[in-house]
Amino acid sequence: MDQCRTFFFCLCLLASQSTTAEVKTDLRRLMMLMEKPLSRSLSSSIGYIRRLEQMLLNSTFNGHNLTLQTNFIQSLVFKLGCNFPGFSLTSATLEPVPQAWAPHGMQFPAELTRGACETSQPTELRLICIYFFTANLFQDGSNSSLLNNYVLGAQLDHRLVHNLQEPVNISFWHNQSLEGYTVTCVFWKEGASKGRWGAWSPEGCHTEQPSSSQVLCHCNHLTYFAVLMQLSQDPVPPELQVPLKYISIVGCSVSIMASLLTILLHVHSRKQSDSITRIHMNLHASVLLLNSTFLLSSAMAMPTIPRSACMALAATLHYALLSCFTWMAIEGFNLYLLLGRVYNVYIRRYLLKLCVLGWGFPGLLVLLLLVVRSSVYGPYVTSFSENQENSTSAQNMSICWVCSPVVHHVLVMGYGGLTSLFNLVVLAWALRILLRLWARDKVLNPWACWNTVTVLGLTILLGTTWALAFFSFGVFLVPQLFLFTIFNSFYGFFLFLWFCFQRCRSKAEAEAEMEAASSSQTMH
Structure with a gap:
């Protein structure tokens, strides 16, 4: 009952203007609720994430960005304009994170705000990034294994961003070599599975492996991204x-x-x-x-x-x-x-x-x-891996x-x-x-x-x-x-x-x- 009262209290605050400190407190409460082992039904999963998105989009704060994090969730808010030049965002440039978290990053192209600025002239655009370091809310029917159990998401205002000519680049690093695994960049597609609120899909994403411990995803839209892992057959030179x-x-x-x-x-x-x-x-x-x-x-x-x-x-x-x-x-x-x-x-x-x-x-x-x-x-990815003296590279077909x-x-x-x-x-x-x-x-x-x-x-x-x-x-x-x-x-x-x-x-x-x-x- 205490958890429910706290949750609905956070929802009521959405309608009112809050100071930065209050917003941080409310968001932390909501994110802590999401981390607790509550019901993982269809409605609760969608509700938790949508409420968090709304809080970030409607929050008021001084400066150009706001960063909030708990044990398993990190959220960021950026104020953008129509002269957006694009920028890169990595875990090394953010607030100090626990050592157990593997490095990650996202690179947004200048084209990101072009569609919104062509249809209207907004004074300010909000870019929110929500990083889940647990896959509890994104369970598909196949019990897919995710790299590091990371789900990295991004959203521009209340707009649907897709079919970008310049892709959004999402980087995932692992603390061990990924040789022997087939990795595939995917996004969470809502309504793609019966009995679940979505499923993982590789549509619109291209997978690369610059090194043995890094996966680079090139995707032409904004949503929640992850990397599927599955054991490969014997590696082919x-x-x-x-x-x-x-x-x-x-x-x-x-x-x-x-x-x-x-x-x-x-x-x-x-x-x-x-x-x-x-x-x-x-x-x-x-x-x-x-x-x-x-x-x-x-x-x-x-x-x-x-x-x-x-x-x-x-x-x-x-x-x-x-x-x-x-x-x-x-x-x-x-x-x-x-x-x-x-x-x-x-x-x-x-x-x-x-x-x-x-x-x-x-x-x-x-x-x-x-x-x-x-x-x-x-699309099915076939991996061709190679061992060298100091590095390992992989090519996917x-x-x-x-x-x-x-x-x-x-x-x-x-x-x-x-x-x-x-x-x-x-x-x-x-x-x-x-x-x-x-x-x-x-x-x-x-x-x-x-x-x-x-x-x-x-x-x-x-x-x-x-x-x-x-x-x-x-x-x-x-x-x-x-x-x-x-x-x-x-x-x-x-x-x-x-x-x-x-x-x-x-x-x-x-x-x-x-x-x-x-x-x-x-x-x-």
Whole structure:
């Protein structure tokens, strides 16, 4: 009851003019209430922060700035004019802070007041900064880990400041190296989560790491900012970033051309196609979609691109990858039917059923994710870290991809792993049948060699190369990266070679049959 009376007493003082000492006292009381373990419901979280903002905006004080701080909150008020040149604000230039607080800072551009001064000519603008050194009031549904548990916020009067050409720079320092962690600059987006008063979003923010212990955020708006932390996979040496990037770009570009050429050749000779060839063409179509969306994913992850566009591309890329995995499994299943059921392989509307499975099932999974939780898609930061003698630097590459680790492990690694395992089993079973046939015939005829190449080309290239993703640890990391990138970026090109091989084999078999028929006629 005493806490409630003190809280409402502070609210009543908002309507009256107060001296600087009184304002400091009232603000300290309110901030101490916010630090106590009261209810963290939606209304209380919004109410606490809004009341604090109103007090700072309506406070009266002498001079150009006012600084107030408690154990876990620091608030600052600045008087600005239309001739604002911009300024930097760091923890070293403020009032003495506890040693336990890590350094932090914000840099505001001169453009900050331009919009307000163009629409009106205010005599004075208020810039307030509120720094929370506890994340109690900013809990999202994912229980995200924040760097130092710091939330740094800023607001200009009662105005909405966004789409700045010159970004606001927010610096976070840590007392230890951040190597091994993926860091992402985010802001608190109100109304972005059900059951919470907001959620963390990277929209409009770009992340940099000038050193191993510093994170620099470039954001085009004012709000409450923080840095999300999550454990990275085994760090990749940054010198590998350029060759891997070029291999991916060249491989995907070649694969796109190869897949497109294969589909065009199939359309040109569609009268000679059968269900097997059409299954191959569906796989080529999924590979074409996968490579195309992958090449676009880096460009669409730029801070200037709307997050909704990146989310749509990420969902499309995920759908293309799941479709590719599914058609790989369909190829393995079809190979099983061809080798295991030589007779009575007819299935009514076989191709239609396979298309529903190959294209419809992945689409259902992606749509379900979009309906349940669309935030699983968006900009994803991949870290390339480097150890040097006296310093550590990190480079980040952003792509539009799956942001949720759970979804990534279940619907990417798990789905792809099951596909690769299934095709490996089919390959082993197919080789066993061929070896049995060879042992019975006692001789390796030319067609048996062709069959061996066909089985290996179809099954290894259609899925088993993705199993390399499960060897990304220890001494296998660097070789696996290059092998995985080469095999799977040139995947469409290898399929094109296999398609040409199959056509050459069909022509050779047709010519052999014609020669056999002509020789039998000559004998008669």
